[in-house]
Amino acid sequence: MASDELTDEALSGPVVDRRTTTALLGAAGLGGLAGCLGGGGDDGGDGETDASGGDSGGDDGGDTEETTAPPEDKQGGRLQAGWFTGSIEDLDPPYISVGQYFQLAANVFSGLTTFNSDLTIRGDLAEDWTVEDGGATFTFQLRDDVTFHNGAEFTADDVLYTIRRTIEEEAPAASKLSTLQPIDEGGVEVGGDYEVTVRFEDPNAVALVYLSRGPGRAATIVSQDAIEEMGAEQYNVTPVGTGPFQVVDHEVGTSVTLDAYDDYFETDEDGNALPYLDGIDVQPIPEPSSIVNALRSGDIHFSNLLPLQNLSEIESSDEAVASAQPGINWTGFAMNQNREPFGSRDARLGIAKSIDNEAFVEAAYFGNALPDNGVISKGTAWAWREDKPDTQAHAPEEAQELLESSGAEGASFSILANSGNLRAAKAMRQQLNSAGFDVDIDQVTSSTYWSRYAELDYDVTISGSIIDPDPEQGLWNFYRLPDEGGVWNWVDYESQEVHDMLAEQRSTMDREERKGILHDIEDQLIEDVPHAYLVHQDDIAGVRNEVKGFNHIPGLRNFHTVYLDE
Template identity: 65%
Template structure:
């Protein structure tokens, strides 16, 4: 079936650029599982202009650094002091980012071929126009001329091909978004000329435009071949070179990250003022929630990228701070490492899931500020979300204890691995598991050590999940495919052939009703097989002081190019 044959599908004309109207974008987002975000993108109401941009003459350094006024009267210039709720920002190389908070930084350093406006319409980013042909299997992009990378290299179509080829050949986590692209040696990516590139797919893939936007887990966030070859892959991981509004000027892991405004950035606002508005951003990793909130309330930082739900009340009760809330596109669960004997059987994992009271966990860990998760598909993806999920993991302590006894794991000892400063949820979990007869300890390590141990299965349990993935495919595919066949984030060593097959089938289903049915089958199987004991869905909360204006909150994104600071 081609896109054009799909009664809920698209014509080539509807998908072509330079802008896609809101109705078509909503259909695209539905196909990609993002419909729940529609109408929820705004944060504080200030918002960015979200308009088209034109490439004009580059302002001189004196003009760029001079404080200017917008029509609203707000000043541009100055520096934004930002706190990031993490111990360190370890990776900024887009296709290798597996931590959503890292991409919140990277999205300010890089651009995609296309991007989303505040109202979720698709518009060009590094592409100024595009044409979709052959029933959605071919997309030709006209690229923006005169764009340079931060190191001064010209951006051309060769960089698009290099970015995609690198992502695929190195089997980076983001490569899964391009699984239907033709092989590169079979015209998968064709450089027509310096500023024209064509992507050819094996089968129609209308959501490809969503996957080509600048955002978490996207596969075509354009990197600099010249910089990678000059710096080397390792250095590029932490001090990358992009085309975005900000340049990485200094990065001390675990201590500070300094971003400077790109003086040659191509984008302007509706009034013709060059972006970004601020001269730079000074980012400080802050792993302790209380320290982060106190720094914001005292004015030591202007902006916090993420406020833990249990700290929301402290922000709301402070006159000088504002919380910006967007729907959470995530799930969190108790990850049980199945290479450990204690968690190797379904009965053992299910028994543990059933002795966990999600509602009590939410009250203790998040002061009630979260939704109970009965499965991995979140409420924001409302076209596929349902209330009537299987009750296999529903709280039932008597049945849970029976399964635990049957599995022979009663009274066992194990640990919960946590990152530095992120212990509250683990403490709440330990309390419940100890009450169920286990001997549970909390093992606290630095953020870097945490991710290294989690990825290498060097842990017993941890509380983790999918963060910032609005498409159900993004929330499931990399987590639950077989570890050596696409499950790049399968860090529980979960192996189930039925789940593996269903993940492939739902990708090929262009009809939304068919895909919904497959996703329901998939979620049913996951709930029953218990790779995770599903716990919560969290809202996405950022916060800022009265010195900050013009922050536009698209769920899980932190676009700082239009933020203004007045102090």
């Protein structure tokens, strides 16, 4: 098989071999993730992903092939976890737009496929599948031993319902299925209780990736019975899935309680039931020193993120470690084009050129980020380039000329902030005030922040995309036209050219050609300045020494193989 050739036979289940998977992920833009997953150690490290000293065979859902069972007396117990946020709002998969929320929800749900630690794709809810029509038609044979947390049996109808709901309700995740044939015209066809066929309009090399369990996926299976019984609003708070843990209580802003699901279908290589834990008690902890003190004292075993200003306290401690992976994300200075002076491209570029990214990284991230004036991260190694256009590079004199000509010199505005980005907002305020602007900070709660950001009720803010194993995931929903699928286009950026190029790269199967289109998109975004691009942040979690079996994949926090050795 040629290195980039994806045949029907090679893509068929129940597993896809490593060579084919590498080509598949390359077509999907995921090829650079190999080193991050511990699948070989290149592209960013020695391949070791387990901060606790346990098995480093991480996965995107349920890797049973390399899971070493703990002794019986180490099974059970409850993991105390802190989430570095003011609250956890959304747990309904297709509607999640905040990475921290999905980090938790991924423990509650399953997909049709998933990844092994060596980057081979295998079934999750699908135990086998065949591929036809040159990669346009996928027929999945489903497991017949799976139940939802409410006891209802999982069948092919749940796959149909999940995909139909995602598309018809125009959830953000629907973008992953934009080339699916109309559902009622063969796009999704149920062939009995345990068979479902998914048909795309054209060959789709990324289908097995986008039908997997993971962030931004469109077929993370939800429960129709539970949604209809409790209503969509309550389901968003206490959802029902088929994953290793079930939500038994959720007090928004206070706590989320997950119990192990006794009938979860996965087992380890010795036949032991997963998960090993009895449950997970999650509490939002927005104050940096509080979450670090809780980790060091043992009040919590795990922190999903570590506040960087307190990172040295963990690095120098004997009780816990900072587990770090390369960031597959981007962060930018978002400027609401509906407000003055940000409707002017020259004003936005003048602001971008006023920002010293390297100084910003030191002040806001304590050096734990890569300064960059572009949107594509180094974590996606195949698409990364060092020689990006320097249009947005720090240049105070050029900035001043642009600001004077656009009438934005000395402009007054507020940076919308919450506890999670407050330090970054303060660092940015200091830089911009030193450059002659009149900037203050509008600090609000996390829930208010996301509501105002989505409604374009702000001047500027510091935000971006948090989990982008494929560059498209940090582009598609952000930069398509606002009325034509740009569901996270919260700067009101409009470019027909970028919109069209985004569609073109998705249908381009040749990796080098696709990379060229992605670079053209990045070039145009740098030129248009919808964001002043700032950094790619390292992905850092806090793990106490007694936590074993945690496999750190960038952006994800999977606990099905975790146990406590206290």
